[in-house]
Amino acid sequence: MPLLARRPTRRFLDALAGPHGIDGYLEQIDPLLVSGECRAEVVAVEHGTEESATLRLRPNRAWQGFRAGQFVNVAVEIDGVRRRRCYSPACGEGRRSELEITVKRHPEGLVSHFLAERARPGMVLGLSQAEGDFRLPQPRPEAVLLIGGGSGITPLMAILRTLFAEDYDRPVALLNYAPDPARAIYRTELERLAVEHPNFKLIRSYTRAPGAGEVDGHFRPLHLPESDPCFTEAETFACGPPALLEAVRGTWANGLEHRLHVESFVPPTFAPAGEPGEGEIRFAGSGIEVTNSGASLLAQAEDAGLSPESGCRMGICHTCTCRKVAGTHKNLITGEVSSAPDEEIQICVSAALGDLTVDL
Amino acid sequence: MNPTATLPANSAPTATGYPLTPEQLESFGEELDAIRLRVLADRGERDANYIRGVIRAQRGLEVAGRGLLWAGVFPPAWIAGTAALSVSKILDNMEIGHNVMHGQYEWMNDPKLSGKQFEWDNACPADQWRHSHNYMHHTHTNIVGKDRDIGYGVLRMSEDQRWTPYYLGNPLWAALLATFFEYGVALHDLEVERIASGETSLAEKRELLKGIWEKVRGQAAKDYVLFPALSGPLFVFPLAGNATANIVRNLWSFTIIFCGHFPEGTHEFSEEETEDETRGEWYYRQLLGSANLSGGPLFHIMAGNLSFQIEHHLFPDLPANRYAEISVEVQEICERYGLPYNVGPLDQQFGSVVKKICRLALPDSGTRSLRPSPGVLLNGLGGATKLIGGAVKVARRMLPGGRSAAAA
Numbered sequence: 001m002p003l004l005a006r007r008p009t010r011r012f013l014d015a016l017a018g019p020h021g022i023d024g025y026l027e028q029i030d031p032l033l034v035s036g037e038c039r040a041e042v043v044a045v046e047h048g049t050e051e052s053a054t055l056r057l058r059p060n061r062a063w064q065g066f067r068a069g070q071f072v073n074v075a076v077e078i079d080g081v082r083r084r085r086c087y088s089p090a091c092g093e094g095r096r097s098e099l100e101i102t103v104k105r106h107p108e109g110l111v112s113h114f115l116a117e118r119a120r121p122g123m124v125l126g127l128s129q130a131e132g133d134f135r136l137p138q139p140r141p142e143a144v145l146l147i148g149g150g151s152g153i154t155p156l157m158a159i160l161r162t163l164f165a166e167d168y169d170r171p172v173a174l175l176n177y178a179p180d181p182a183r184a185i186y187r188t189e190l191e192r193l194a195v196e197h198p199n200f201k202l203i204r205s206y207t208r209a210p211g212a213g214e215v216d217g218h219f220r221p222l223h224l225p226e227s228d229p230c231f232t233e234a235e236t237f238a239c240g241p242p243a244l245l246e247a248v249r250g251t252w253a254n255g256l257e258h259r260l261h262v263e264s265f266v267p268p269t270f271a272p273a274g275e276p277g278e279g280e281i282r283f284a285g286s287g288i289e290v291t292n293s294g295a296s297l298l299a300q301a302e303d304a305g306l307s308p309e310s311g312c313r314m315g316i317c318h319t320c321t322c323r324k325v326a327g328t329h330k331n332l333i334t335g336e337v338s339s340a341p342d343e344e345i346q347i348c349v350s351a352a353l354g355d356l357t358v359d360l
Numbered sequence: 361m362n363p364t365a366t367l368p369a370n371s372a373p374t375a376t377g378y379p380l381t382p383e384q385l386e387s388f389g390e391e392l393d394a395i396r397l398r399v400l401a402d403r404g405e406r407d408a409n410y411i412r413g414v415i416r417a418q419r420g421l422e423v424a425g426r427g428l429l430w431a432g433v434f435p436p437a438w439i440a441g442t443a444a445l446s447v448s449k450i451l452d453n454m455e456i457g458h459n460v461m462h463g464q465y466e467w468m469n470d471p472k473l474s475g476k477q478f479e480w481d482n483a484c485p486a487d488q489w490r491h492s493h494n495y496m497h498h499t500h501t502n503i504v505g506k507d508r509d510i511g512y513g514v515l516r517m518s519e520d521q522r523w524t525p526y527y528l529g530n531p532l533w534a535a536l537l538a539t540f541f542e543y544g545v546a547l548h549d550l551e552v553e554r555i556a557s558g559e560t561s562l563a564e565k566r567e568l569l570k571g572i573w574e575k576v577r578g579q580a581a582k583d584y585v586l587f588p589a590l591s592g593p594l595f596v597f598p599l600a601g602n603a604t605a606n607i608v609r610n611l612w613s614f615t616i617i618f619c620g621h622f623p624e625g626t627h628e629f630s631e632e633e634t635e636d637e638t639r640g641e642w643y644y645r646q647l648l649g650s651a652n653l654s655g656g657p658l659f660h661i662m663a664g665n666l667s668f669q670i671e672h673h674l675f676p677d678l679p680a681n682r683y684a685e686i687s688v689e690v691q692e693i694c695e696r697y698g699l700p701y702n703v704g705p706l707d708q709q710f711g712s713v714v715k716k717i718c719r720l721a722l723p724d725s726g727t728r729s730l731r732p733s734p735g736v737l738l739n740g741l742g743g744a745t746k747l748i749g750g751a752v753k754v755a756r757r758m759l760p761g762g763r764s765a766a767a768a
Binding site: 012015016018019020024025028077079080081082083084311312315316317318319321333334336342343344346 | 397400401403404405406407408409416419420423462463466467468469470472474475476479480481490491494495498499578579581582586587676677
């Protein structure tokens with residue numbers, strides 16, 4: 001709408017719609033109409049494996065696309081609370097009308113469980129702009145090697161689909177680790193791609209079903225291809241659980257580090273990371289780090305020389321609320337313990353259990 | 361904090377006429393804490409749906425109101441439009457704004473419902489409100505000398521405020537404050553009475569003044585210039601409608617808010633008797649300093665659930681839609697401890713507030729202790745002159761082209 005895009009019109013509309021802003025009214029008509037926030041509507045849900053769900057999303061105008069390998073921060077409201085988790089789009093790159101993510105259900109995972117079980121077409125999710133340095137570079141490399149484990153396959157699928165959409169004809173290989181064929185995400189599509197593209201080498205290992213794949217067991221250097229491409233000459237993208245990546249890093253040490261790009265998919269922690277009085281507290285905004293004394297975060301911030309806003313200091317007035325970036329905290333009034341990232345907390349009544357980063 | 365120490369004879373629980381032993385105070389506090397913890401754990405989809413529903417209604421009423429007032433030259437459109445806009449402003453300020461800014465919905469992790477980010481359709485900047493209300497008023501509720509809501513700096517609402525001839529105008533100042541309440545609220549954090557008495561100066565309040573000016577200007581532009589301009593030569597109709605809606609909101613919110621702590625039967629406390637309060641004593645002061653209004657569900661929504669002032673003061677950060685169900689338990693607890701539960705219909709409660717305003721306009725004949733007045737210490741024209749002079753000085757500096765001089 002060209003008229004709305006012109007600056008004086010926008011300023012006029014903003015003044016009319018103050019203080020809530022135009023989005024505050026547009027979203028009452030349709031949540032996707034907002035321009036100040038990325039949102040996406042679930043268009044389709046497919047269960048490729050028993051433990052996973054592939055969601056096709058239609059993002060709104062605000063979304064600006066992604067590069068293969070990057071991730072987005074998806075927000076979903078569960079029982080009134082907005083939760084955020086990162087997922088890597090698995091479709092080909094660009095600014096497309098549809099986005100595909102695959103959610104693998106963790107046994108105790110709140111969001112993964114919700115999305116895998118309860119996502120329905122029509123559901124509206126929050127989205128973020130694409131982030132991350134882990135991405136397929138331009139110009140495209142001479143040879144590409146992908147190493148994936150579990151849900152780490154998702155950004156690698158984006159890379160593969162992007163390459164083949166561009167008719168990539170140079171050597172590309174995928175070394176993929178999954179528990180067994182039934183639980184291998186995107187298995188059938190990968191097999192189809194291997195058939196359709198002679199330059200694509202597919203090497204699979206099923207760690208709980210020996211013999212079912214081209215190789216067996218967890219990562220070891222002899223799984224790597226020696227030609228078309230040779231792993232020492234290919235631009236390598238590895239994504240998966242920490243153990244896999246550590247092993248891969250070990251092999252790429254001594255001269256090959258510049259060819260290796262790594263993205264770690266760490267499963268969420270469900271148990272408190274430590275005891276009160278253990279760990280380090282990081283004040284992300286000021287770059288200060290202190291040893292956790294077990295006292296409230298407000299007291300520790302003040303001891304560190306910061307002066308965060310505070311009020312009643314008893315958990316009533318919410319003046320001291322700020323964002324916990326990561327870590328486990330305990331609410332000293334309710335006793336509730338939470339490991340959720342990006343959570344608003346009242347620092348006067350919060351104590352850290354183990355390492356914690358807060359935006360102060 | 362020593363919950364088992366014997367309280368001095370003239371301290372709060374005995375001075376109010378509702379004595380409780382330290383042990384009773386402790387278990388009183390524990391019972392209320394239990395309600396709080398239970399509701400905190402129970403918050404979920406129901407509450408999220410509620411606040412979103414209220415917001416939806418408010419936005420819809422606002423758009424409808426503005427639309428109708430655009431055609432406000434037709435009397436039915438003007439009346440309906442003004443009514444819709446009035447209700448939308450009341451909802452925005454009270455059930456939505458006041459409650460969201462208390463952090464009641466912060467647990468939802470939705471930035472639009474974050475207590476610290478929310479801005480409301482009111483002359484008062486949200487950050488100043490959060491400071492003067494969430495922190496100052498709720499922590500020091502009804503403590504004379506610390507709770508500046510007692511009188512708002514311009515009225516005498518407590519016998520403990522020392523009488524001066526200025527207060528003969530109490531009813532007039534109250535009527536003016538009620539009509540222009542959003543500006544009274546906007547100026548609240550300025551601490552006008554402390555400026556007049558010389559304790560602080562306008563120059564020290566420059567940042568606050570700037571915030572107030574920007575907010576007032578934005579709202580005035582929207583309500584009194586931009587929307588009327590959309591009606592062209594018939595601008596006077598939306599202009600009158602917007603002004604009326606603002607005044608209706610002012611009068612209504614003043615009425616509800618003043619019924620919160622001033623009806624007959626509410627108590628004030630001194631700084632001495634509230635020093636080193638225990639949790640039970642804090643609850644006790646919140647209970648005895650507050651009064652409720654009875655009514656149906658629609659009334660409670662229009663009152664921003666401030667009709668449950670007692671529950672709000674006991675649990676300011678619990679979602680306000682829960683106060684009705686909590687009130688049943690609170691009343692039962694009060695009965696068991698022999699404590700008063702001050703509730704009455706609007707006409708009765710507000711009637712007693714009006715009586716108090718008129719009564720306190722006159723000097724007392726009693727032997728109340730003469731504590732320093734937290735109200736305006738204007739004596740004749742002297743203080744008013746100082747105030748006006750200071751305002752002119754600061755306004756000059758803030759105008760474009762004015763000197764940005766260092767604070768005097």
